[in-house]
Amino acid sequence: MSRTIPVKAEHDYEIVIGCQWRDELISVLSNYRRAVVVVSESMGQRVSFPVAHELEIQIVNIPDGEDGKSAENLEKLWKAFGDFGLTRSDVVVAIGGGATTDIAGFAAATWLRGISWIAIPTTLAGMVDAAIGGKTGMNSEFGKNLIGAFHSPHRVLIDLSWLDTLSDRDFSAGMAEVIKCGFISDAEILNSIEGKNLLSLRSDRGLTEELIGRAAMIKADVVVEDFRESFAREVLNYGHTMGHAIELHSNYSLRHGEAVSIGMVFIAELAHLKGLLSTENVERHRKILSDLGLPVSYPQSAFPELLPLLFRDKKTRGRMLRFIAISDGGEVVRLESVAESEILAAYERVGS
Ligand SMILES: NC(=O)c1ccc[n+]([C@@H]2O[C@H](COP(=O)([O-])OP(=O)(O)OC[C@H]3O[C@@H](n4cnc5c(N)ncnc54)[C@H](O)[C@@H]3O)[C@@H](O)[C@H]2O)c1
Numbered sequence: 001m002s003r004t005i006p007v008k009a010e011h012d013y014e015i016v017i018g019c020q021w022r023d024e025l026i027s028v029l030s031n032y033r034r035a036v037v038v039v040s041e042s043m044g045q046r047v048s049f050p051v052a053h054e055l056e057i058q059i060v061n062i063p064d065g066e067d068g069k070s071a072e073n074l075e076k077l078w079k080a081f082g083d084f085g086l087t088r089s090d091v092v093v094a095i096g097g098g099a100t101t102d103i104a105g106f107a108a109a110t111w112l113r114g115i116s117w118i119a120i121p122t123t124l125a126g127m128v129d130a131a132i133g134g135k136t137g138m139n140s141e142f143g144k145n146l147i148g149a150f151h152s153p154h155r156v157l158i159d160l161s162w163l164d165t166l167s168d169r170d171f172s173a174g175m176a177e178v179i180k181c182g183f184i185s186d187a188e189i190l191n192s193i194e195g196k197n198l199l200s201l202r203s204d205r206g207l208t209e210e211l212i213g214r215a216a217m218i219k220a221d222v223v224v225e226d227f228r229e230s231f232a233r234e235v236l237n238y239g240h241t242m243g244h245a246i247e248l249h250s251n252y253s254l255r256h257g258e259a260v261s262i263g264m265v266f267i268a269e270l271a272h273l274k275g276l277l278s279t280e281n282v283e284r285h286r287k288i289l290s291d292l293g294l295p296v297s298y299p300q301s302a303f304p305e306l307l308p309l310l311f312r313d314k315k316t317r318g319r320m321l322r323f324i325a326i327s328d329g330g331e332v333v334r335l336e337s338v339a340e341s342e343i344l345a346a347y348e349r350v351g352s
Contacts (some may be wrong), residue, residue, distance in 0.1 A: 001018065002016050002017060002018040002019035002024075002310040002322065003016075003017050003018060003213060004016050004017070005017065005213070005217055005220050006220075007132070007214055007220045007223060007224060008224045009133075009134050009152040009223055009224070010134070010150070010151075010152055011152060011154070012122070013152060013153060013154050013155055013156070014155055014156070014248070015132060015155075015156040015158065015216050015220060016155065016156065016157050016158060016189070017158045017209065017212055017213050017216060018159075018160060018209050018213075019157055019158065019159055020161075021095075021120050021157045021159035021162075024157045025049060025093065025118070025120070025157060026049060026050065026051065026052075028118060028154075028155055028157075029051065029052075029055055029091070029093075030052065030055075031115075032055065032089070032091045033054065033056065033090065033132055034054065034056045034057075034058075034084065034085070034086060034087070034090040034091075034283070035055065035056075035057050035058075035087060035088065035090060035091045035092070035093055036057075036058045036059075036060060036077075036081060036084055036090075036091075036092050036093070036106035037057060037058070037059045037060070037092075037093040037095065038060050038062060038077060038093065038094050038095070038096075038100065038103075038107070039059060039060070039061055039062075039091060039094075039095040039096060039100070039138055040061070040062060040063070040064045040065075040068060040096030040097060040122075041061050041062070041063055041064055041104050042064050042101070043064075043095055043096050043100075043122055043162075044059075044061050045251060047059065047095055051206075056084075058080060058084045060076070060077060060080045062076065062096075062100065062103065062104075062171030064076070064096070064097070064099070064100075065097065065099050065140060066144075066252065068096075068099050068100055068103055068188070069103045069137075069138045069139045070097050070103075070104055070138065070139060070140075071138065071140065073103055073138075074103060074106065074107055074110075074138055075261070076110065077103070077104065077107035078107060078110075081107070081111050086111060086112075086115065087112070087115075088112050088115055088249055090115060090116075091113075091115065091116045091118060091154070092104055092105075092107065092108040092115065092116070092117040092118070093117070093118045093120065094108075094117060094118070094119050094120065094131075094153075095120040095122060096120075096121075096122055096126070097121070097122055097123035097125065097126050097130070097170075098121070098123060098125050098126040098129065098130025098131070099130075100122075101120075101121055101126055101130055101131045101136075101153075102118045102130060102135075102136055102137050102138070102145070102148075103136075103137075103138055104117065104151060105117055105119065105136030105151055106136035106137050106138055106147075106148055106149060106151070108136075109136050109149040109150075109153060110149065110150030114149075114151055116154040117151070117153050117154060118153055118154055118155045118156075118157065119131035119153040119155070119156045119157070120156075120157045120159070121156070121158060122162040122166075123162075123163075123166055123170055123174055124163060124166065124170065124171055124173075124174025124175065124212070125170070125173055125174040125177060125255075125256065125257060126174075127211055127212050127216070128174060128177050128178055128181070128211075128216055128219065129157045129174075129175070129177045129215075131153065131156050131220065132156060132216055132219045132220060132223070133152075133219055133220075134150045134151060134152035134153070134223065135148060136148050136149055136150075136151050137149070143192075144248075144252075157320075158212060158216070159195060159305070160205060160208060160209055163202075163208070168198055168202075168256065168293060169255065170255065170295075171198065172198060172257065172258075172292050172293040172294050173255035173256065173257030173258055173294075174257055175193075175201070175257065175292050175294070176239075176256075176258065176260045176261045176264070176289070176294055176310065177215060177257060177260070178193075178211050178212070178214075178215045179193070179261075179264070179288055179289060179292070179334045180236075180238050180239055180260065180264060181214065181215040181218040181219070182288075183238060183264065183285070183323075183326055184217060184218070184236070184238045184326060184332055185218045185235070185332075186214050186215075187330060188214065189211060189214050189282075189318075190214070190288060192207060192210070192211070193207075193211070193288060193289075193292070194284075194288060195291075196291065196292070197291050197292065197293075198291075198292050198293045201292065203227040221237065222235065222236055223257070234324055234334070235324055235332045236323050238264065238267065238324045238325075238326070238332075239260045239261070239263035239264030239266070239267055240260055240263060240324075241263065241267075241310060241322075241323050241324075242262070242263035242266040242267065242306070242310065242323075242347075243256070243259040243260035243261075243262065243263030243264070243308075244259070244323060245263075245306045245309035245310045245312075246259040246262055246263060246265075246298055246302075246306065247259035247260075248309050248312070249302055249305055249306055249309055254295070256295070258294060258295050259296055261289045261294035261296060261317045262295055262296060262297065262298050262350060264285055264289065265282070265285050265289065265296045265297075265350055266346055266347060266350045267288055267323055267324070267325050267346075268281065268282040268285040268325075268326075269282055269346040269347075269349040269350060270323060270325060270338065270342065270343070270346035271325040271326060271327065271333075271335075272341055272346075273345055273346055274325070274335065274342075276325060276326070276327040276328070276333060277325070277327060277328055278328050281328055282303065296350070297350055297351065297352040298350060298351065298352065299351065299352055300347075300348065300351030300352060301351075301352065302321075302351075303344060303347050306347070309339065310343070321338050321343070322334055322335060322336045322337070323335040323338060
């Protein structure tokens, strides 16, 4: 049985969790005459479905992962849309990880100033984060995701069977965002995964679906409140300020979720130094994350290079560094104007 989460953004849409993507897609496509299906290369051979005679479909493959999020691939998509004669009343379908849904969503955002698109995320990170919330974009010489648009999908179809082939590493990376939701908003997420390891969690489809639903609900709620990312949406940034710096410093050899995992331990340590979080709760961060195979430390020697990268974070306001932290009571707190000495002290507890 699938369940739906309604999202109110620039238009209302639904996230359908636990569905069979083919069945849902066929039913959604009955509202359209033409569809371009953008699929990442490795998912390509898994994408076939019967379509009604009246529906014209074009399938376009793009490279997997970050390679697909380039200007070159955006142009490839525009060309496919143009050659196919995609009009305002047609639709784009994106099937793949977060990188694929980001670029396909951006292509849909820019074609005819925005046409409908449907997201079918195939990674855990895509299901709980990238495909929800309406942020679309691409990478460029200026940085990752700096070019983009807010353009919500018209439906998000989450079919857990995609996860069967996902690597442990990518599953864990997606779990980092789920755990983040647990810390900022839903203690039940943490209670239900505490004591589990990656194997026991992956083999529990019911729990995985429950966790995806809870995390997607949190993101959807925040998006409803704050579509264009001013204050409320900042809570989703828990662990991300240091996480983004580490991700960049690692030259993207770390997955986003892995860097965020280290970033969450860092912010927990900072909150501890500020008297907000007990040692037990800091250790709880470490244990839950490492039990699921996520990294919780980063080289100590990297600190001098990480500091300037912290200031490059998109959420930083001028020279003011601020962090989203939590307290023992589960309250989300904004830490403003944190001194460099405090950042160093917290980092020393994360540094290896
Ligand atoms: N728009 C947003 O709000 C938002 C939020 C978070 C992340 N993102 C973006 O999402 C991207 C990261 O997403 P991701 O973690 O899904 O990474 P990804 O799209 O790069 O996919 C990771 C890897 O998993 C493979 N893969 C995908 N589905 C698979 C499956 N079912 N089985 C086996 N392998 C599979 C891909 O080929 C790729 O190699 C980044 O580009 C990030 O910027 C966007």
